[in-house]
Amino acid sequence: MPPTKESKRDRPPAAEGGRPRGTPQRLGDRVFSGASTGAGVLILVILAGVAAFLIAEAWPALWADSEDVTGGDGIVLYIWPVLFGTLISAAFALVIATPLAVAIALFISHYAPRRVASLLGYVIDLLAAVPSIIFGLWGVAELAPMTVGPTEWLADNLGFIPLFDGPASATGRTMLVAVIVLAVMILPIATAVIREAFLQTPRLHEEASLALGATRWEMIRMAVLPFGRSAIIGGSMLGLGRALGETMAVAIVLSANRDIVSFDLISSANSSTIAANIALSFPESSGLDVNTLIASGLVLFAVTLLVNMGARAVINRRREFSGAN
Amino acid sequence: MAKRIEVKGLDIYYDKFLAVQGVTMTIEPRSVTALIGPSGCGKSTFLRTLNRMHELVPKARVEGKVLMDEQDLYGAGVDPVGVRRHIGMVFQRPNPFPTMSIYDNVAAGLKLNNKRIKKADLDALVERSLRSANLWEEVKDRLPKPGSGLSGGQQQRLCIARAIAVAPDVLLMDEPCSALDPISTQAIEDLITELKEQYTIVIVTHNMQQAQRVSDVTGFFNLKAIGEPGGLVEIDTTTKIFTNPANQSTEDYVSGRFG
Numbered sequence: 001m002p003p004t005k006e007s008k009r010d011r012p013p014a015a016e017g018g019r020p021r022g023t024p025q026r027l028g029d030r031v032f033s034g035a036s037t038g039a040g041v042l043i044l045v046i047l048a049g050v051a052a053f054l055i056a057e058a059w060p061a062l063w064a065d066s067e068d069v070t071g072g073d074g075i076v077l078y079i080w081p082v083l084f085g086t087l088i089s090a091a092f093a094l095v096i097a098t099p100l101a102v103a104i105a106l107f108i109s110h111y112a113p114r115r116v117a118s119l120l121g122y123v124i125d126l127l128a129a130v131p132s133i134i135f136g137l138w139g140v141a142e143l144a145p146m147t148v149g150p151t152e153w154l155a156d157n158l159g160f161i162p163l164f165d166g167p168a169s170a171t172g173r174t175m176l177v178a179v180i181v182l183a184v185m186i187l188p189i190a191t192a193v194i195r196e197a198f199l200q201t202p203r204l205h206e207e208a209s210l211a212l213g214a215t216r217w218e219m220i221r222m223a224v225l226p227f228g229r230s231a232i233i234g235g236s237m238l239g240l241g242r243a244l245g246e247t248m249a250v251a252i253v254l255s256a257n258r259d260i261v262s263f264d265l266i267s268s269a270n271s272s273t274i275a276a277n278i279a280l281s282f283p284e285s286s287g288l289d290v291n292t293l294i295a296s297g298l299v300l301f302a303v304t305l306l307v308n309m310g311a312r313a314v315i316n317r318r319r320e321f322s323g324a325n
Numbered sequence: 326m327a328k329r330i331e332v333k334g335l336d337i338y339y340d341k342f343l344a345v346q347g348v349t350m351t352i353e354p355r356s357v358t359a360l361i362g363p364s365g366c367g368k369s370t371f372l373r374t375l376n377r378m379h380e381l382v383p384k385a386r387v388e389g390k391v392l393m394d395e396q397d398l399y400g401a402g403v404d405p406v407g408v409r410r411h412i413g414m415v416f417q418r419p420n421p422f423p424t425m426s427i428y429d430n431v432a433a434g435l436k437l438n439n440k441r442i443k444k445a446d447l448d449a450l451v452e453r454s455l456r457s458a459n460l461w462e463e464v465k466d467r468l469p470k471p472g473s474g475l476s477g478g479q480q481q482r483l484c485i486a487r488a489i490a491v492a493p494d495v496l497l498m499d500e501p502c503s504a505l506d507p508i509s510t511q512a513i514e515d516l517i518t519e520l521k522e523q524y525t526i527v528i529v530t531h532n533m534q535q536a537q538r539v540s541d542v543t544g545f546f547n548l549k550a551i552g553e554p555g556g557l558v559e560i561d562t563t564t565k566i567f568t569n570p571a572n573q574s575t576e577d578y579v580s581g582r583f584g
Contacts, residue, residue, distance in 0.1 A: 207378065207414075208416065212491065227423070
């Protein structure tokens, strides 16, 4: 294959280019092409608008004197702890949710009897529709008290691991609970995306491995997982996006101390997340405090963009092997 | 290598539906047995019972016996996975693993059988399999490239290399050329003729000229009547089937009067 530009190969040839000069264009084609181009441009305009708003509103906070910024230590020291909290909660949620999502998706697509599979798929989809505040309430009212005993044990016995440094929170309103709640919340979307891909694994490839004498698990490793690889990444990233931006569930669960940076998941002193911090602080803010909060929002926006671009880069790198050709 | 298969009174069911009835035949080692017949007569279904692939359809089952050198493939305690490791299969459409390189495609089965195989041994086996499949010269400089980048005919030979890499006793081919152009078809047919020196080959084909060109023995499958199960009408040397078959419907089919 001659080396062509990646971007050219990805897209189907534009209809315009293939149309010989002078061919009459029908009204329907013109309307539809205009409408779809308009929709495509609109999404860019909206994205640019959001970015412009964030930058404009964050601008004063970015250049303000350190003492004037909320907390009095400057914008960087204000945002860093909540950014840290955001990243660590989303990352651990992903670590818990991704293997579970892959396992559930595999069970639905390749192990469960058809009836059980469709029922389970339906239930998972329903989970996606539960509002996040419900998960937050469940986390603080049910899950948090349940974690008190186990976290004390963790602090006593595995305290040498920084994650379980302790002292364990007496209320259970810890980063660990927030992480678990986030993991449960992103499970449905990740599972749904991964399951769809697994179900579309070509029968031909499954049979190819089985005919070689592969067991079911070996067949899954040879045919299903490689085929679903980009869906696993894509599904997790959708989940990560949701976890990064989740507001209410985290705001309810965490007793926020927004200037703490710690890997300790089970202590009552824990960092907040950007979204939760904005939600909790915004009502009482005015003037430069608002600009500071919006600056943290800008950071969240940038992080989310970077995560998505990173995920796409990973997916693209092995496009040649994706089976799309 | 190259074992004899004896099929005795095989009935193939999908749940309660009897798809193929009463097949009895002997498949000789180091020869090519072609199965011909109109669409829907059960030849592919029958082929897939020889390596227990047809069990992948829920509720599919068989009655009767399939013996490979006296061992009953459907005996109690026989693992279908083990059966498939000894009876390789090539499919109608080339199906190399799209996420694997050419090298890994050939090595896939070897790695299943022998997890600790040394790199040098693996290299040698991959080369030998690709040479046996008449593909080595075409791909030796691009082994790390994806198998899906090859042409259809090359992909099919890659699949044959993958199947013979594990040194099976029998090679089943389900219309291996039906998705290929005439040149690629000829390459596969030449390959089949070479491979029969070492393997027992069973090939299902819709192409009667192909059956005549490559096979030593031909079996004709047909439906008894519309709505009735399919079955083996007769099996004999290819010359006999195509010049002087015993059964009138075979005669009609090979002379092109139906099908």
